[in-house]
Amino acid sequence: MKHNFGAGPGILPQEVLKQASEAVIDFNGTGLSLLEISHRSKEFEAVLDEAVALVKELFAVPEGYSVLFLQGGASTQFALAPYNLLPSTGKAAYLETGVWANKALKEAKYFGEVEIIASSKDANFTYIPKDYTIPADAAYFHITSNNTIYGTQLQEFPKSPVPVVCDMSSDIFSRKVNVADFGLIYAGAQKNMGPAGVTLVIVKDDLLGKVDRKIPAMFNYQTQIEGGSMYNTPPCFAIYVSMLTLQWLKAKGGVEVIEQENITKARVLYEEIERNPIFKPVCAVEDRSNMNVTFVMENAELEKPFLKLCDERGIIGIKGHRSVGGFRASIYNALPITSVYALIDVMQEFAESNK
Numbered sequence: 052m053k054h055n056f057g058a059g060p061g062i063l064p065q066e067v068l069k070q071a072s073e074a075v076i077d078f079n080g081t082g083l084s085l086l087e088i089s090h091r092s093k094e095f096e097a098v099l100d101e102a103v104a105l106v107k108e109l110f111a112v113p114e115g116y117s118v119l120f121l122q123g124g125a126s127t128q129f130a131l132a133p134y135n136l137l138p139s140t141g142k143a144a145y146l147e148t149g150v151w152a153n154k155a156l157k158e159a160k161y162f163g164e165v166e167i168i169a170s171s172k173d174a175n176f177t178y179i180p181k182d183y184t185i186p187a188d189a190a191y192f193h194i195t196s197n198n199t200i201y202g203t204q205l206q207e208f209p210k211s212p213v214p215v216v217c218d219m220s221s222d223i224f225s226r227k228v229n230v231a232d233f234g235l236i237y238a239g240a241q242k243n244m245g246p247a248g249v250t251l252v253i254v255k256d257d258l259l260g261k262v263d264r265k266i267p268a269m270f271n272y273q274t275q276i277e278g279g280s281m282y283n284t285p286p287c288f289a290i291y292v293s294m295l296t297l298q299w300l301k302a303k304g305g306v307e308v309i310e311q312e313n314i315t316k317a318r319v320l321y322e323e324i325e326r327n328p329i330f331k332p333v334c335a336v337e338d339r340s341n342m343n344v345t346f347v348m349e350n351a352e353l354e355k356p357f358l359k360l361c362d363e364r365g366i367i368g369i370k371g372h373r374s375v376g377g378f379r380a381s382i383y384n385a386l387p388i389t390s391v392y393a394l395i396d397v398m399q400e401f402a403e404s405n406k
Contacts, residue, residue, distance in 0.1 A: 054390035057368030058199055058343060059221070060241040061383040067295040074291060085291055090284050098291050099280060105297035109306055112230050112253060117276045119252040120290050125151070125220045125239040128250060129158035132216050132235055135272045137163040137190045138262050144168045144189040144213070148205075149176045149198035150374065151218060156193070162264075163190070175375065176201040178335035187212045191234060191258075197222035199242075200372040202345030202379065203338045208232060214258055222342045223251065224300060225384055226310040234258050242342070243384045245293030248286040300384065309384050316382045316391045317341040323395045329353065329402045333377065347377035354378075357401050364397045 055062040071085075078085040079094055088095055103118045112118060121127070132155075137143050141163050145156040147170035159165045166189065169180035176198060185192050191214045197204040199221040208215070214234025223238035230236065234255045241247040252272070259273050268274045268282060275282055303309060321339060324330045324346045333345045348354055354377070361369050371377040380394060 053365045053367050054393050055367050055386065056380045056382070056390070056394065058242075058372070058379060058381040059239075060247050061243070061381055062385045063246070063292070063296060064299045064385045067292060067299055067385075070295050071288075071292045075288075085288055088287070090281060090287055095287055095291075098287075098294055099285070102290055102294040102297065103280075105294065105301060106251065106253070109224060109297060109300060110228065110230055110253070115257065116230060116253055116255050117272075119254070119272070119275050120280045120285060120293070121250050121252055121275060122248070122286055124247070124250055125218055125237055126154065128218070128237040128252065129155040130161070131270055131272070132191075132193070132237070133159040133162040134264075134266055134270055135262065136214070136216070136235065136258060139163055139264055141190040142166055142186070142188065144186055144192045146170075146180065146183070146192070146194045147172060148179055148195055148203060149201050151198070151200075151220070152193075152195040155195070155218060159193070168192075171203075176203065177333055177338075179203050179205055179338040185209065185211050185213060189213045191216045194218070197340055197342050199343050199381070200375060200379075202334050202340045202343045204340035204342065206337065214255070221381075221383075222340075224297075224306055224309070225313050225342055227306050240289060240293050242381075243296075245296050246289050248289035249293060251293075296385075312388065313341045313382070313384065316386070316388050317344060319388070320344050320380060320382065320391050320395065323398055327398055327402050329405060330378075330398065333375075342381060342383060344380040344382060345371060345375065345377060346380075347371075351376075353401075353405060356405075360401055361394075361397055364393070366394055366397055369394070 074085040106118045143159050144166050147153055147167050156165050169183035171178050171180050192211045193216045195218045216235040217233050219236055220239040221242045224243050236253040238251045240249045254272055324332050330346050369378050369380055371379045
């Protein structure tokens with residue numbers, strides 16, 4: 052058995068993979084593959100409608116917000132958020148907490164002034180800055196809720212005098228959030244929601260149409276809203292698998308239930324890292340992620356033998372990002388707690404053989 056701790060594309064529920072594979076051959080008895088049906092067909096329009104409805108239900112999206120399924124990944128949203136929300140003479144505030152936050156703020160600089168109001172770069176992004184002031188004259192305040200590479204997560208979202216834009220790519224649907232606290236939420240699907248190829252966008256309608264620039268149709272949130280996420284041919288397969296995953300999440304009991312499961316998975320793994328003399332945690336305790344658990348070894352020379360043992364035991368994707376080294380266990384929604392215990396067993400076995 053394989054235990055998939057990969058950081059992304061991440062693990063998907065087995066029943067979702069089975070349903071998706073069947074739809075590739077024959078979608079809903081149409082005799083056609085999901086990959087070849089028209090996106091304008093009533094069959095696919097029903098898929099998109101249900102996907103949007105599930106997002107609104109699971110996240111309790113209030114009135115006055117639109118839900119979009121777009122292409123290009125979250126990296127495209129690094130540009131589209133300021134393109135749509137930042138006036139050319141305006142300013143945006145950014146919290147720099149990792150590589151993706153840094154890439155987002157670099158893109159925003161093409162559209163207006165960017166103020167980095169706080170950064171944890173000084174400690175290799177191993178904590179979340181807390182003592183900062185959000186400028187009231189900013190067009191928006193951008194944050195990254197979970198830092199996949201470094202293993203930190205905003206455990207509480209800041210109160211802001213301006214609209215909050217949040218990249219939730221690696222912890223979307225992993226915990227309850229109050230959508231009304233945000234002006235824009237975006238998330239690549241490939242961690243907790245579906246396969247790579249589609250990005251979820253939840254945007255407050257009254258923020259749009261206020262910038263002083265012309266926005267090309269494909270990059271304009273308003274155009275995409277008016278087109279119902281189908282201004283051009285959407286990524287049908289990725290949206291379908293996302294719909295199936297959201298159905299799976301709803302059947303489990305929704306975000307409240309999965310949040311408790313995620314807390315438990317993270318807790319038992321962090322406890323083992325703290326207890327095991329061979330390993331040590333990396334990040335500030337209060338900022339540790341429940342999605343991406345990062346840790347290193349007291350003796351770096353043992354890293355390769357440990358990875359070899361993991362491979363032999365079916366523990367996949369545990370190697371840390373190249374920029375930080377060590378190890379990273381991504382414990383997304385679909386990863387069962389039995390896989391976490393399998394990793395803990397390997398950690399204990401390795402510690403016993405390397406006393």
